[in-house]
Amino acid sequence: MNQKGSHSVYGEFGWIQRIRTLLGVPRHGGIGIGDDAAVLPGGWLWTTDALVEGVHFLSSWPMEGVGYKSLACNVSDIVAMGGKPLYVLLTSGLSSDFGDEKYEGFLMGLDKALRDFDVALMGGDTVRSETVFFSLTVIGQAFSTPVLRSGARPGDIIYVTGVLGESALGLDILLGKNVALSQPEKYVNRHFYPPSRIAVMKKLLEKYTISAAIDCSDGFLADIDHIAEESGVGYEIELSRLPGPIGLSGGKTPTEFPWTYILSGGEDYEIIFTSPEVLPSSLADIPITSIGYITPYEKKLLWRGEVFEADLLPRGYTHF
Ligand SMILES: Nc1ncnc2c1ncn2[C@@H]1O[C@H](COP(=O)(O)OP(=O)(O)OP(=O)(O)O)[C@@H](O)[C@H]1O
Numbered sequence: 001m002n003q004k005g006s007h008s009v010y011g012e013f014g015w016i017q018r019i020r021t022l023l024g025v026p027r028h029g030g031i032g033i034g035d036d037a038a039v040l041p042g043g044w045l046w047t048t049d050a051l052v053e054g055v056h057f058l059s060s061w062p063m064e065g066v067g068y069k070s071l072a073c074n075v076s077d078i079v080a081m082g083g084k085p086l087y088v089l090l091t092s093g094l095s096s097d098f099g100d101e102k103y104e105g106f107l108m109g110l111d112k113a114l115r116d117f118d119v120a121l122m123g124g125d126t127v128r129s130e131t132v133f134f135s136l137t138v139i140g141q142a143f144s145t146p147v148l149r150s151g152a153r154p155g156d157i158i159y160v161t162g163v164l165g166e167s168a169l170g171l172d173i174l175l176g177k178n179v180a181l182s183q184p185e186k187y188v189n190r191h192f193y194p195p196s197r198i199a200v201m202k203k204l205l206e207k208y209t210i211s212a213a214i215d216c217s218d219g220f221l222a223d224i225d226h227i228a229e230e231s232g233v234g235y236e237i238e239l240s241r242l243p244g245p246i247g248l249s250g251g252k253t254p255t256e257f258p259w260t261y262i263l264s265g266g267e268d269y270e271i272i273f274t275s276p277e278v279l280p281s282s283l284a285d286i287p288i289t290s291i292g293y294i295t296p297y298e299k300k301l302l303w304r305g306e307v308f309e310a311d312l313l314p315r316g317y318t319h320f
């Protein structure tokens with residue numbers, strides 16, 4: 001058994017690495033496994049993401065929100081690569097007791113997302129499944145050269161868009177955990193309706209050099225490690241600079257509320273990116289916060305100037 005109670009020796013990222021090494025042989029050009037989306041010749045960006053009942057949502061939740069989020073999380077991967085999402089395929093796996101009303105709700109939420117993100121549904125598949133799932137595949141076009149996870153260089157500044165932690169707070173409210181917050185519906189909404197960071201990404205690419213990017217889905221500490229690993233670099237990050245939910249103060253150490261949500265909650269769909277340039281503190285009305293630097297090797301976390309032991313912090317979501 002591994003830490004997640006699963007019998008997998010490799011775990012989620014071990015398996016991906018194994019598939020990449022053994023099966024991910026380049027055949028027709030492009031860039032394959034290892035980034036938020038594949039890059040095809042001609043600047044096409046191609047990504048897939050599934051939502052599974054019991055893993056990503058519960059069937060008791062409002063399905064409009066699940067439908068919206070199913071596209072938003074795919075759109076976010078295209079945006080993190082520096083592109084515009086254009087077309088989507090939808091595969092629905094429906095159980096016999098799921099019910100028409102719930103599926104109708106899912107489709108209404110998806111329709112809202114298709115309009116908001118200007119994406120066209122072009123096809124899909126409908127199958128029976130004991131566990132309800134929705135798998136979406138989105139294709140889009142890069143604005144210019146695609147932004148990879150592997151482009152970060154020592155000396156680059158690390159930035160993050162928007163605010164981290166609100167989606168995970170919304171999740172815990174949905175799961176009925178005891179999170180005392182004055183506006184619970186605000187966090188639940190942020191969980192179901194992640195805004196696209198396409199406008200800020202487009203402006204960043206027009207005006208500045210962006211060396212690497214990833215969308216924050218597993219949790220900040222897990223996702224910044226993907227940039228570090230793919231780029232073969234380290235980092236120095238001042239944790240107290242990370243942008244958390246406005247109005248939620250407190251937490252004297254990063255192991256306390258609300259810092260655990262900010263650092264490791266996940267499903268934020270903000271963009272973590274690096275640039276050799278000093279950037280403005282907001283673009284397209286979205287805050288941009290500098291949180292540290294890329295270094296040659298060592299991964300160092302600081303808390304108010306003092307080194308903070310990374311092992312004391314949860315690392316973010318892994319499936320198994
Ligand atoms: N079963 C698989 N077969 C082939 N490639 C895979 C498989 N699972 C994941 N990958 C690839 O591994 C890389 C990392 O996948 P991962 O799901 O962690 O990233 P992601 O799609 O950005 O995540 P998120 O959807 O949470 O933003 C991606 O390039 C993805 O295409």
Ligand SMILES: Cc1ncc(C[n+]2csc(CCOP(=O)(O)O)c2C)c(N)n1
Pocket residue numbers: 049050054055056057058171217218265266267317
């Ligand atoms: C019922 C329920 N329990 C837990 C979670 C949290 N969760 C699930 S997957 C994931 C990481 C991103 O997913 P992926 O890596 O598949 O893109 C997170 C943070 C949830 N949304 N619903």
Ligand SMILES: [Mg+2]
Pocket residue numbers: 036076077080214215216217
């Ligand atoms: Mg991603």
